[in-house]
Amino acid sequence: GQQLNQSPQSMFIQEGEDVSMNCTSSSIFNTWLWYKQDPGEGPVLLIALYKAGELTSNGRLTAQFGITRKDSFLNISASIPSDVGIYFCAGSPNAGGTSYGKLTFGQGTILTVHP
Amino acid sequence: DAGVTQSPTHLIKTRGQQVTLRCSPKSGHDTVSWYQQALGQGPQFIFQYYEEEERQRGNFPDRFSGHQYPNYSSELNVNALLLGDSALYLCASSFPPGNTIYFGEGSWLTVV
Numbered sequence: 001g002q003q004l005n006q007s008p009q010s011m012f013i014q015e016g017e018d019v020s021m022n023c024t025s026s027s028i029f030n031t032w033l034w035y036k037q038d039p040g041e042g043p044v045l046l047i048a049l050y051k052a053g054e055l056t057s058n059g060r061l062t063a064q065f066g067i068t069r070k071d072s073f074l075n076i077s078a079s080i081p082s083d084v085g086i087y088f089c090a091g092s093p094n095a096g097g098t099s100y101g102k103l104t105f106g107q108g109t110i111l112t113v114h115p
Numbered sequence: 116d117a118g119v120t121q122s123p124t125h126l127i128k129t130r131g132q133q134v135t136l137r138c139s140p141k142s143g144h145d146t147v148s149w150y151q152q153a154l155g156q157g158p159q160f161i162f163q164y165y166e167e168e169e170r171q172r173g174n175f176p177d178r179f180s181g182h183q184y185p186n187y188s189s190e191l192n193v194n195a196l197l198l199g200d201s202a203l204y205l206c207a208s209s210f211p212p213g214n215t216i217y218f219g220e221g222s223w224l225t226v227v
Contacts, residue, residue, distance in 0.1 A: 003156075003157055003159075004157075006157075033216075035218075040220065041220055041221075042119070042205050042207075042218030042219050042220045042221050043158070043205070043218045044218070045215055045216065045217075048215070088157050088158075090157075101163065101170075101171050102148075102160040102163070102171055102173060103148075103150075103158075103160060103207075103216070104160070105157030105158050105159070106157050107155075107156060107157050108155075108156075108157050
């Protein structure tokens, strides 16, 4: 099935470093979401983006909805050990405020943080 | 307030058998979606149920079917299991508008 192109596939960083990851699509999405998934758990929503160009923060996390509506970026500042996990981007063709319908996910970015 | 709950947590089935997975949505949520997540991959959309009807479907064969009950709980049924059906099956619930989607912890299915 279709997936978004998410990069990098994995990252190994030192505690305190900043992290950047991105997601691209050949199709336009009207909503972009970023999730974190820990082992044995379901994905947990980190940030939701509803407008092209939108920049939204959640603590040390900042995400942007690309102007073309075909990409999105997630930054994590001053990483800490509990940031370890798999990060997924997801796109929906539906606009915020309506049912998301089908979400298309990226392949995930595995983040490892060394103390 | 309980979140999305799924059962069973883990199960092992033999190729050719049938399986039923269950999901109770978060309180107040009326829309349930099912996703398949193979090891090392992102979740893939199977289908979505709203008002007891399948509203949208992903690229999955008819062996995958579902049901939603009046209390909004849902079941995912997979017939004639294949080895490739081994995956984590995630249930997600939401309530439009302004709808955050909540995922359950999933049901791990192993087909041998």
